[in-house]
Amino acid sequence: QKEVEQDPGPLSVPEGAIVSLNCTYSNSAFQYFMWYRQYSRKGPELLMYTYSSGNKEDGRFTAQVDKSSKYISLFIRDSQPSDSATYLCAMSLKAAGNKLTFGGGTRVLVKP
Amino acid sequence: GAVVSQHPSRVICKSGTSVKIECRSLDFQATTMFWYRQFPKQSLMLMATSNEGSKATYEQGVEKDKFLINHASLTLSTLTVTSAHPEDSSFYICSARGGTSSGNTIYFGEGSWLTVV
Numbered sequence: 001q002k003e004v005e006q007d008p009g010p011l012s013v014p015e016g017a018i019v020s021l022n023c024t025y026s027n028s029a030f031q032y033f034m035w036y037r038q039y040s041r042k043g044p045e046l047l048m049y050t051y052s053s054g055n056k057e058d059g060r061f062t063a064q065v066d067k068s069s070k071y072i073s074l075f076i077r078d079s080q081p082s083d084s085a086t087y088l089c090a091m092s093l094k095a096a097g098n099k100l101t102f103g104g105g106t107r108v109l110v111k112p
Numbered sequence: 113g114a115v116v117s118q119h120p121s122r123v124i125c126k127s128g129t130s131v132k133i134e135c136r137s138l139d140f141q142a143t144t145m146f147w148y149r150q151f152p153k154q155s156l157m158l159m160a161t162s163n164e165g166s167k168a169t170y171e172q173g174v175e176k177d178k179f180l181i182n183h184a185s186l187t188l189s190t191l192t193v194t195s196a197h198p199e200d201s202s203f204y205i206c207s208a209r210g211g212t213s214s215g216n217t218i219y220f221g222e223g224s225w226l227t228v229v
Contacts, residue, residue, distance in 0.1 A: 043205050
């Protein structure tokens, strides 16, 4: 079993819909949670960064962390074709020097 | 946000030669940088953690003598693929931890495509 599980998709939605992404993890010691967006043949771009449980909102993006369930989510409102990319969740231990453990990534396709 | 630059973005080399990839933090000092490898349609695989002024820490299964990492300054880490072979062809990505002003989060470079022919 992988430490971080993420549905590979692809997830296809119409433009304007809400995109819902999630990851589950097995290591309860993870404390920092991140979502990255990666376009084809590019490096990952940090979207959201949260510490411990709770919600965080930034523009069209909302990240949720439920440590009791070992479950994190990313919601993208009013999705645009430019949101079509692979979304990677990542997490780290407090004392791991920010060594990240990644999910496998979910491919998202927003159709105009 | 913090900027991490990689160079070259794309490189083709002959089998048996060595190739160096640079990773620079442009607007912050990075005591720790990370090197990843990514195969098509797969997630990032951590190869090693690069620490300024000390030896890199390699992940299990990564050949230290093949993937040489040097972190000579607080803004530069280099990955040298020695005696490259076609199976080393891949997308290599570095990342660096931003400072307090950047939320202590991890930022990635644009990646470097290596093709060994």
